[in-house]
Amino acid sequence: MLRDLQTQFRVGLLGGDAAPALASIENDVITPAQRFGIYRNNVLGSLAGALAAAFPVIERLVGERFFRAAARSFVQQSPPTVPQLLAYGDGFPAFLEAFPPAQSVRYLGDVGRLEWGRVDSMFAADAPALEPSALTSLPPEALADLLFAAHPATRLIRSAQFPIHTIWQVNQPSNPDPRPVDPGLGAEAVLVTRPGLAVETNPVTPGDAVFVQCLLQQQPLAAAAEAALGAEPDFDLQGALAAHLGRGTFSRVMQASR
Amino acid sequence: MTTPPSTEFVVDPIPASAGIGLRHPHVTDFVTRRPPVGWIEVHSENYLGAGGPRLAALEQIRRDYPLSCHGVGLSLGSWEGLNVDHLARLRALFDRFQPGLVSEHVAWSVQDGTYLNDLLPLPYTEEALTILCRNVEQAQEAFGRRILVENPSSYVSFAESTIPEWEFMAETSRRTGCGLLLDVNNIHVSAHNHRFEPGPYLDAIPLDMVGEVHVAGHFVHEFDDQAILIDDHGAPVADAVWALLREALRRLGSVPVLVEWDTRIPPLDVLLAEAEKAQALIDIASTGRVRGDTGAPVHAS
Amino acid sequence: MATKTLTALTLAAAVGGAAAALGTTGTVSAQDMVKCYGIALAGQNDCANAAGTHSCAGQSTVDFDGGEWKLVPAGSCNEPGSEEPFAGVGGTIPGLEGSDPNA
Missing domain, CATH: 3.90.930 (Outer Surface Protein A; domain 3)
Structure with a gap:
């Protein structure tokens, strides 16, 4: 049923168990895991990219590779609930504050709030x-x-x-x-x-x-x-x-x- | 010190000519240069903020160009149905900017209220078709207008699918009265990825329902020794896709054709040159049938 | 402003002085507006698959697996190319360790 398939896709796309989603995909030319991976990478990569656009100074502070990894963790934990990327990211500063690998840099949350304030202001x-x-x-x-x-x-x-x-x-x-x-x-x-x-x-x-x-x-x-x-x-x-x-x-x- | 919305727009039909997708890096160019393209298309979701410079820019550019609003977040294929708040925000956008065309995708991106920001594939089953048609009808009712739905690029096929994609598209149009947005790059990409021939696809599409055509560039990715095409909109239109456009236009007569470029966006002039190529193909085809703006055919004598 | 008790007169003087310093607020020139159009500041929805397979920096890869990433403070991170734009700030610079599926 479509309901099950879409649930399985959401779980697998956000980094959860992909096995149920893969079971519905035809094995043809390349593997179901490779085919599903194209979607998963696009979901995580495009949403991490949206965060990078909203938080350029945070990315500058922690470096691109750390930022991408942190952003993907955030996406998996708090994916968007409205289909407008301009509104995605308000929870990212608090996430960084609690993000164990970022504990040595305590100011990321407040600098992130400044950056989100600018995005929020721009579209008000x-x-x-x-x-x-x-x-x-x-x-x-x-x-x-x-x-x-x-x-x-x-x-x-x-x-x-x-x-x-x-x-x-x-x-x-x-x-x-x-x-x-x-x-x-x-x-x-x-x-x-x-x-x-x-x-x-x-x-x-x-x-x-x-x-x-x-x-x-x-x-x-x-x-x-x-x-x-x-x-x-x-x-x-x-x-x-x-x-x-x-x-x-x-x-x-x-x-x-x- | 702000510039509240002031212009009252009326619908400008989308002409049967080449248009380009308006993307952020070209906004200032559009305001200062007014480049010679017949029409523009925007992604509706990028203009759903309450106010600010993005909407002000569109307000200004809209004065000079007919506008098509192409949605990427409505999730017409969602089992759970459509987000009524999102429908209302889109309706307000359309009421303000009066687009000549409104379109969306045969895909889904929302599950359990989570927006996944990708055009995800549907299994082509009777159940999915019923759900899609129910959602298309709800959208058309909420917008008070007909929409076009676009064939997707896809990277997976489902074991449970029972309906060929072209029949799924055609049947959606038949059941709901919606028009079709034929993306010939997507046909090329999916045909390659699932190893089918694009010719029968075009044969099965009800031509009278096609209100717009898209072309774009794609990316070739090698998985071991197998090439899979990725619809990244990040390159010039491939020769094979121009050929498919030519074939589509031969059947369709003249119809609005949009050039899309979303990744690694080049200078505006590169995009304008692609639009000129599309226009040349429209010009060749327009010796045949003459079409109206919304896909309703007007037959020339 | 030495006193904490503001009289109506004090307030009126401050308000009057501030207004006089400003004159009337101006309108935005067309040129300034165009400048504002050029600022992005947020992600943009699009209908392309921009990140599905690209292996360049900042894009994900086909077999991206969150479990392969280990984030640690940069004191122990000596990977070539790791960025330390905030060196000398005082805090430890965060970095990244572990196998990089993008590499």
């Missing part, structure tokens, strides 16, 4: 960016309780431990000779935005990371700014707001109903 919905006039037209007393709606393409990636922006920037595939980076440099946060159509990747200060995080969680402006000052006494609210207006971090503002 279109929306207008917040216009400065939307802020200046408000009475001063309305500002403290103002709520900000993130642009659909905005992603904030905060590492608890690692300088992910520095690692990501230095290890771009286009950089032929990356300088060494000390992973103990300190934690960094990265804001991915898409003003216009270009995905931008910018480091943000600890205070700004808290500021954006609070606003994304629908805390009002005054509370977000105070939390940012708590995290970074020198937090520059005006500078941060100007940067977010320029980068299209937010899409619109709403007055909190009191």
Whole structure:
């Protein structure tokens, strides 16, 4: 029955027992195992290739051969559930973090989250960016309780431990000779935005990371700014707001109903 | 600072001329050069994101070219039926870009909700035919339009198969009213891999149902001393495939012909030269029957 | 910003200053848009068998068998051609050991 055959193929194609699938294949010219292998290699190889396209810096960091092997393990463990490769890979950073052979490099997960944030941002919905006039037209007393709606393409990636922006920037595939980076440099946060159509990747200060995080969680402006000052006494609210207006971090503002 | 969708497209029929598959490395060329091809085809699944530059580029290119949407992930051969969310996303894509043709494959790629990203082979049995036809009908209903289904390249044959592939294709069309997308490279590849002659394949295909033809390059892999052809779309179209195209067009009259190139993608000009070759063969054939855009035949006097 | 208690006035000054620094947000030029079209960033679905048998690097092979791969930290990996793009970073460089079915 077709149901059995398709089940047997799925299992065998993802690295499980292929014997039941092979039993249904005619032995003609070359062996069933050779014929089935063409499909298996294409499934695993094409999906690993899709991950390589989404995680170029991870591939750069670990080398192509390690990457391919790790990617195939991930594919076997977590194959796609939607037929769009542009949406495949969100679980790969967590997989790397738990991947025993990669335990000696603890920052792969967070650098991977940065890369996935860029992919996710690139295919997010279109929306207008917040216009400065939307802020200046408000009475001063309305500002403290103002709520900000993130642009659909905005992603904030905060590492608890690692300088992910520095690692990501230095290890771009286009950089032929990356300088060494000390992973103990300190934690960094990265804001991915898409003003216009270009995905931008910018480091943000600890205070700004808290500021954006609070606003994304629908805390009002005054509370977000105070939390940012708590995290970074020198937090520059005006500078941060100007940067977010320029980068299209937010899409619109709403007055909190009191 | 974004560019929301603005253009309201209407359906442009796909002309009976040579088209090429629009692939990412050529997108900027298409925007800046507007190369002289009659139409373009995209893989639908690559445009199912919510927004961003990929869709914006297609929006711009669509203004200059008739568009065909060729699906690679619907899994028409799945026992478990079709993913209704995926059908809805595709319908929204078609509503926005108004393609002249919509096509998919006689293959499967989804089992138990897992997407395997390959066009996997069906056994040619009455059960599989019934399931395929049920799914084709569901897709046509969801899209509100007729689709074309393409014959696959295959590397295995099943002991339980009872129906020749060409009859399986023809019967799918007869039962569901869907059109056929005849991939002559796939016929060549499968004929070689399963050691049958391509001639009877063409004889068995109901010509009036063929709405589009594909050509592409393939790769020859030696297993010990046995050559197996791999449909990698990574080379110029082989001479034997051009010959098969010529033979197909002799029977079909003029029909839209697409040149596909997906692996080791060359500069656009290489692809355009392949399209010119296809066009020359269409021109020779078009002295015969004249055909409409969706495969419905219009007989010339 | 020395105080943690933000007055309406402080907020208004910061917001006003930020808006003034930006002016109005501009529209995207056609040239910038075309540049954006050139960026891929994700896998692409296609209908080709791109990896079925090719034996070049990065492709799988006919008899790929996950069990043949053994991943180990690179300290013990001295295979020619293994990449160490992150040398000097501090962590051990991951590598690959074992029979390579691609070779």
